[in-house]
Amino acid sequence: MKNGKLGFIGIGNMASAIIGGILSSGTFPVGDIYMYNPHAEKMQRFTESGCVACTSAEEVTELCDTVFLCVKPQIFPEVLRVIAPTVAKKNADDVVIVSIAAGVTFKNLQDALGADRRYVRAMPNTPLLLGEGATALCRTSNVPEEDFARVRSAFSCCGVTQEIDEAQMNAVIAVSGSSPAYLYLLAKLTCDYAAQQGIDPKTALTLFCQTMKGSADMLLNSGKDPQALMDMVTSKGGTTFALLNVLKEQGFNEAMISSFEACTHRAEELSM
Numbered sequence: 001m002k003n004g005k006l007g008f009i010g011i012g013n014m015a016s017a018i019i020g021g022i023l024s025s026g027t028f029p030v031g032d033i034y035m036y037n038p039h040a041e042k043m044q045r046f047t048e049s050g051c052v053a054c055t056s057a058e059e060v061t062e063l064c065d066t067v068f069l070c071v072k073p074q075i076f077p078e079v080l081r082v083i084a085p086t087v088a089k090k091n092a093d094d095v096v097i098v099s100i101a102a103g104v105t106f107k108n109l110q111d112a113l114g115a116d117r118r119y120v121r122a123m124p125n126t127p128l129l130l131g132e133g134a135t136a137l138c139r140t141s142n143v144p145e146e147d148f149a150r151v152r153s154a155f156s157c158c159g160v161t162q163e164i165d166e167a168q169m170n171a172v173i174a175v176s177g178s179s180p181a182y183l184y185l186l187a188k189l190t191c192d193y194a195a196q197q198g199i200d201p202k203t204a205l206t207l208f209c210q211t212m213k214g215s216a217d218m219l220l221n222s223g224k225d226p227q228a229l230m231d232m233v234t235s236k237g238g239t240t241f242a243l244l245n246v247l248k249e250q251g252f253n254e255a256m257i258s259s260f261e262a263c264t265h266r267a268e269e270l271s272m
């Protein structure tokens, strides 16, 4: 029997962001949120808010029908081994296992916990910490809409969600999981250049960040595609033209594509 309880195993950065989002949105009753972390102090702020701390991963799995595995990929085999007997005792339709680890596949989860169980994979990103995340989700074909909606709404508390196929899950890391890093790199390079030119770093950061936000809004809401928006900023022989020409000459596009491929390839290597 389903009871609507959400369980979190591994209360680090990501789980804390998701639980924090759930608490601020009020989407789920606080008493329906269960968790386990080896260092209990990481659960303290959530227990103070009314979430329930468990003493083991097995206990979370036993009590909850949606279980989020939020540990590092290298800890996954251990956690799967620990919860497997508890998962086996449940009816197949009474538990959904959600993994947020890069490279842990449905096959890995099915081999460890059973082929008949229900699984969701999620690829969130760090802006989730501020409720501005982007999470790609996929599910095994046996996950019904109602169960998937529950998982999706947990991530929707901290940003946008999109459903994709599992086959795209490694490639999407370059799109949203890892991409904050190259946006931060762009911010760093731009602000370092601004500093060399005598512009106050805080002033440069404010201008650059608003440019990223405004450009994102243009991409989402102007009805124009990226090329058309680039064309709007670029007049032949002008400053943007000069900027883009150097990027082209120095192989920026090829470097970006190679970096996306390396990111996807690394996720494939990380598969258990």
Ligand SMILES: NC(=O)c1ccc[n+]([C@@H]2O[C@H](COP(=O)([O-])OP(=O)(O)OC[C@H]3O[C@@H](n4cnc5c(N)ncnc54)[C@H](OP(=O)(O)O)[C@@H]3O)[C@@H](O)[C@H]2O)c1
Pocket: 009, 010, 011, 012, 013, 014, 015, 036, 037, 038, 039, 042, 057, 070, 071, 072, 073, 075, 078, 079, 100, 101, 102, 123, 124, 125, 126, 177
């Ligand atoms: N960070 C990102 O940008 C990002 C993006 C997408 C996906 N992810 C995925 O999210 C997952 C979690 O990442 P994170 O950044 O939140 O990591 P994290 O901050 O290191 O959190 C992992 C937590 O797992 C706990 N843990 C360790 N061993 C455990 C065990 N045997 N049973 C239960 N809990 C255990 C750790 O507790 P102790 O500290 O007490 O040992 C820690 O609090 C990873 O699989 C990662 O691939 C991360």
